Amino acid sequence: MTIDTTDLTRRQQEILAFIHQALEAEGRPPTRAEVCRAFGFKSPNAAESHLRALAAKGAITLEEGRARGIRLPGGFPRRSDTFHDTGLPLIGHVAAGNPILAIEHVESRHPVDPALFSPRADYLLRVKGLSMRDAGILDGDLLAIHRTETARNGQIVVARVRDDVTVKTFSARGRLVSLLPANPDFDPITVDTEIEPLAIEGLMVGLIRNGLPN
Amino acid sequence: MTIDTTDLTRRQQEILAFIHQALEAEGRPPTRAEVCRAFGFKSPNAAESHLRALAAKGAITLEEGRARGIRLPGGFPRRSDTFHDTGLPLIGHVAAGNPILAIEHVESRHPVDPALFSPRADYLLRVKGLSMRDAGILDGDLLAIHRTETARNGQIVVARVRDDVTVKTFSARGRLVSLLPANPDFDPITVDTEIEPLAIEGLMVGLIRNGLPN
DNA sequence: GCGCTAACTGTATAAAATAACAGCCAATCA
DNA sequence: TGATTGGCTGTTATTTTATACAGTTAGCGC
Numbered sequence: 474m475t476i477d478t479t480d481l482t483r484r485q486q487e488i489l490a491f492i493h494q495a496l497e498a499e500g501r502p503p504t505r506a507e508v509c510r511a512f513g514f515k516s517p518n519a520a521e522s523h524l525r526a527l528a529a530k531g532a533i534t535l536e537e538g539r540a541r542g543i544r545l546p547g548g549f550p551r552r553s554d555t556f557h558d559t560g561l562p563l564i565g566h567v568a569a570g571n572p573i574l575a576i577e578h579v580e581s582r583h584p585v586d587p588a589l590f591s592p593r594a595d596y597l598l599r600v601k602g603l604s605m606r607d608a609g610i611l612d613g614d615l616l617a618i619h620r621t622e623t624a625r626n627g628q629i630v631v632a633r634v635r636d637d638v639t640v641k642t643f644s645a646r647g648r649l650v651s652l653l654p655a656n657p658d659f660d661p662i663t664v665d666t667e668i669e670p671l672a673i674e675g676l677m678v679g680l681i682r683n684g685l686p687n
Numbered sequence: 688m689t690i691d692t693t694d695l696t697r698r699q700q701e702i703l704a705f706i707h708q709a710l711e712a713e714g715r716p717p718t719r720a721e722v723c724r725a726f727g728f729k730s731p732n733a734a735e736s737h738l739r740a741l742a743a744k745g746a747i748t749l750e751e752g753r754a755r756g757i758r759l760p761g762g763f764p765r766r767s768d769t770f771h772d773t774g775l776p777l778i779g780h781v782a783a784g785n786p787i788l789a790i791e792h793v794e795s796r797h798p799v800d801p802a803l804f805s806p807r808a809d810y811l812l813r814v815k816g817l818s819m820r821d822a823g824i825l826d827g828d829l830l831a832i833h834r835t836e837t838a839r840n841g842q843i844v845v846a847r848v849r850d851d852v853t854v855k856t857f858s859a860r861g862r863l864v865s866l867l868p869a870n871p872d873f874d875p876i877t878v879d880t881e882i883e884p885l886a887i888e889g890l891m892v893g894l895i896r897n898g899l900p901n
Numbered sequence: 902g903c904g905c906t907a908a909c910t911g912t913a914t915a916a917a918a919t920a921a922c923a924g925c926c927a928a929t930c931a
Numbered sequence: 932t933g934a935t936t937g938g939c940t941g942t943t944a945t946t947t948t949a950t951a952c953a954g955t956t957a958g959c960g961c
Contacts, residue, residue, distance in 0.1 A: 482907070501715035501755050504948055516910045521950065523908085540754035540917060540948055541715050586798035590897045609896070611823040617897070623750065628899055682894040683804045683831070686822065686843055686856070696937070718918055730940045735920065740937080754918055754947055 481532060488512075488523045489532055492543055498595040498620050502543035510672065561585050561617070562596045583615070583681075590679040595620040597681070598631060598640070605629070605640060608655035610680060616640060617679035622672070629677040634664055638674065695746060702726075702737045703746055706757055716757035775799050777811040777829065797829070797895070804893040809834045811895070812845060812854070819843070819854060822869035824894060830854060831893035836886070843891040848878055854891065 481489065491511055495503040503511070508520035524543065527533045536542030561583050587593045594617035603612055608629065610616070616631075624630045624643040631640055632652055641652035641662065650671055652662040664671045695703065705725055709717040717725070722734035738757065741747045750756030775797050801807045808831035817826055822843065824830070830845075838844045838857040845854055846866055855866035855876065864885055866876040878885045 484908070496714065500710065500758060504754065505950085506948070514909075516912090517949080518911080518951085519909050526907085535949095538916065538949065540718065542949085544714060583803060584800035585803065589798055589895075606823070609820070609823045609825040609828070614823070676899070678897065678899065680894065680896040681803070682823070683892065685890070685892060686841060698938070719920090720918070728939075730942090731919085732921090732941080733939050736938075752919065752946065756919085 481527070481530060485523060485527055485530075485532070488520075489527060492533065492545070494595070496545070498593070502541045504541055561587055561594055585617075585681065590617045590619070592619045592621075592676070592678055594618060594678055595675065600640060604654040604656050604659040605642075606656045608642070610640070610655070611682065613682070613684070615681040615683075616677050617681065618675035619678045620675045622674075624673050624676060631674040631677070633672040633674055634662060634669065640677065643673070695741070695744060699737060699741055699744075699746070702734075703741060706747065706759075710759070716755045718755055775801055775808055775811050775831070777813065799831070799895065804831045804833070806833045806835075806890070806892055808832060808892055809889065814854060818868040818870050818873040819856075820870045822856070824854070824869070825896065827896070827898070829895040829897075830891050831895065832889035833892045834889045838887050838890060845888040845891070847886040847888055848876060849883060852888065857887070 488508065491508065492502060495501070495507065495511075505517045505520040505524070508514070508523070509517055512519075514520055524533065524535060528535045531546065534544045534546055536544065583597055585594070585597070587595065596618055597615045598618050600610055600612060600614045600616055610629075618631055624645075626644050628643050629640065630643045630652075631638065632643070634652070639652060639662070641654055644651040644653055648666050650664050650666055652664070654661065702722065705722065706716060709715070709721065719731045719734040719738070722728070722737070723731055726733075728734060738747065738749060742749045745760060748758045748760055750758065777797055797811055799808070799811070801809070810832055811829045812832050814824055814826060814828045814830055824843075832845055840858050842857050843854060844857045844866075845852065846857070848866070853866060853876070855868055858865040858867055862880050864878050864880055866878070868875060
């Protein structure tokens with residue numbers, strides 16, 4: 474019994490791909506809220522109706538009343554095949570307001586083993602600018618990012634503040650969170666998390682630079 | 688890196704086994720309530736305290752405030768063996784006087800596609816020290832090296848001077864060759880090539896950093 | 902234009918799940 | 932003997948998550 478994905482809409486295919494990716498990266502299915510965050514939906518019902526549609530077409534099954542009750546028919550995919558032949562997705566231009574992992578943003582795939590990094594890398598992000606220069610992160614570098622929503626002080630994170638995505642050093646003191654650049658030419662960003670939302674998109678777990686020095 | 692299960696109690700091992708089993712069978716970690724049902728506990732706190740104990744011993748990690756937030760450390764089942772034959776050799780301690788690519792020095796192999804870099808990488812070299820800090824090369828980084836014996840000014844090279852191997856920026860003026868650090872705390876090395884032999888071992892074509900900052 | 906569907910926003914609420922607090926009992930160890 | 936630890940019961944507050952209901956907008960076929 475195979476799934477016929479030809480009758481899935483483009484968007485539904487993206488949602489399905491995200492579910493696979495979440496299973497791969499997190500080891501468990503996403504919640505409705507996590508789907509919303511990934512795609513930038515503002516209503517949980519957007520995710521809900523997509524999941525219903527996928528379930529109606531047999532692409533997934535939904536367990537009623539259970540947290541993370543999304544299941545893939547034919548069992549849980551082997552943790553290896555999905556990324557193995559394809560490598561890590563390189564996320565390109567992260568346009569403001571857009572979900573970081575939307576398929577449209579996958580610029581290419583790089584033949585890098587996610588297990589090269591620990592915790593494992595979920596995707597690559599191309600750095601623009603020199604705001605983390607003194608941390609050895611230069612313009613054009615690829616950052617290996619592990620998807621997570623929590624961070625500890627001193628870790629370098631991908632953070633989203635009001636539809637703006639940046640890479641900075643994380644530093645929290647109570648409800649105040651500072652995003653520190655590693656370059657005196659740039660100013661820290663401080664956010665009161667009870668006033669402005671701050672979302673951690675991921676944790677830098679590695680770096681890849683390719684090319685000769687300019 | 689394996690988890691030392693010898694310091695887990697019998698009951699804790701049973702709980703851990705159940706978590707593995709749930710992940711295998713359901714494709715997601717169990718909730719406290721599901722642990723209770725599986726073991727016949729009448730209080731969710733029974734499961735909670737077992738999970739806390741397992742987390743304290745490093746057998747699992749717990750994500751705070753997340754449904755089914757149990758994770759197995761190290762991401763998931765390791766499969767670093769896959770790329771073993773295909774990856775790039777990582778050259779360890781480059782003993783003075785020895786050819787850099789002697790088999791004895793191959794510390795390990797890293798699952799990296801040589802074609803990720805251009806020109807293609809032939810091996811990886813682990814950087815020691817901070818003499819190239821301002822070029823974004825930090826202590827512990829892996830440099831992707833393309834074997835060549837020639838270099839142009841401004842390129843970062845692996846050079847051997849009198850049985851000493853270093854990574855520096857190449858700069859030639861006539862018969863004088865300077866190896867320039869990218870850190871004001873270090874001094875350039877200048878060599879008169881008609882007096883002292885200087886050998887270029889290779890050209891830096893990329894960089895890989897894995898691990899969290901600090 | 903009309904009905905239909907996909908793809909959402911926005912609001913609300915109940916159920917599921919986490920996580921804290923206060924205990925009890927038996928075994929082990931100093 | 933007292934202190935500590937593992938392994939639980941019982942209760943409850945709070946957060947997370949699922950899911951229902953009521954809309955909006957845009958495109959597509961007729």
